Amino acid sequence: MSIKPVSQIHxxxxxxxxxxxxxxxxxxxxxxxxxxxxxxxxxxxxxxxxHFSSGRTVDYNNKLLFTTGDVLYSNRSQPMLSIVADGxxxxxxxxxPCSQEMFAKSYGITDLHPNCLDNLNRGLAEFGLDAExxxxxxxxxxxxxxxxxxxxxxxxxxxxxxxxxELLADMDLIVAITACSTGKxxxxxxxxxxxxxxxxx
Numbered sequence: 001m002s003i004k005p006v007s008q009i010h011x012x013x014x015x016x017x018x019x020x021x022x023x024x025x026x027x028x029x030x031x032x033x034x035x036x037x038x039x040x041x042x043x044x045x046x047x048x049x050x051h052f053s054s055g056r057t058v059d060y061n062n063k064l065l066f067t068t069g070d071v072l073y074s075n076r077s078q079p080m081l082s083i084v085a086d087g088x089x090x091x092x093x094x095x096x097p098c099s100q101e102m103f104a105k106s107y108g109i110t111d112l113h114p115n116c117l118d119n120l121n122r123g124l125a126e127f128g129l130d131a132e133x134x135x136x137x138x139x140x141x142x143x144x145x146x147x148x149x150x151x152x153x154x155x156x157x158x159x160x161x162x163x164x165x166e167l168l169a170d171m172d173l174i175v176a177i178t179a180c181s182t183g184k185x186x187x188x189x190x191x192x193x194x195x196x197x198x199x200x201x
Contacts, residue, residue: 005196011038013190014114016178018123019197020045026084026198027167027175029140031159033191037180039097039116039137041124042072042080045172048129050074052081054093054136064146065090072138072167080173081138085166088159092139094152097131098182107183114181123176131176140165142185156187 005028011017016039021027029038044050056073058064066072067089072081083091096102097116103109120131131137141163145153179193180186 003198005198007197009195011177011179011193011195013179013192014181016116016119016123016176018126018174018176021169021173021175021197023169023171024200025169026200028164028196030162030164030194031141032194034159034161035157035187035189036159036191036193037142037157037185038140038193039120039178039180040140041120041131041134041137041176043129043174044074045174048174050076051134052138057093064094065092079170081167082170083165084168087163088141088165090143092142092144093136094144095139096136098180116178116180119178120176127174129174154185157185
């Protein structure tokens with residue numbers, strides 16, 4: 001991309017942040033070291049009761065894996081983000097953000113552990129919002145195998161160093177995004193995520 005971003009954000013491993021994005025701006029999410037998942041949630045900046053809906057997104061795209069040309073929809077059935085470029089493909093919205101409870105149930109980790117739910121909420125707190133309003137985020141770079149019987153298997157992310165996905169804002173948004181803290185989906189090597197915001201596509 002030849003034009004310069006208006007904002008560049010570095011998200012260290014196992015952390016997250018939240019930003020405002022205007023309608024027509026483009027969000028570029030970059031896997032800086034490869035093999036790293038990122039969770040994204042968003043709210044209508046002008047009416048935060050409207051937020052990303054994994055169910056509506058699956059319904060209107062009629063698919064479980066997303067790439068260029070697909071649209072992320074709100075709980076009011078409105079387009080929020082459109083995927084305009086994608087170097088990886090197969091992104092999902094099947095899994096809730098990892099949480100302290102998930103680490104206890106799935107990994108037997110009862111000590112405090114960085115997690116996407118807390119990291120999303122830490123960023124959203126500035127705006128008085130809570131990621132728990134959203135059942136499941138957009139799971140960027142997440143690699144999920146779906147069997148004919150419907151069984152799911154989380155595999156290491158396929159993204160390589162510098163791979164990116166670009167999303168065009170269809171409304172003014174508050175966007176929260178993480179560098180996921182879970183081992184399995186990140187090949188047990190959590191690394192940073194970079195985000196660039198451009199004034200237009």
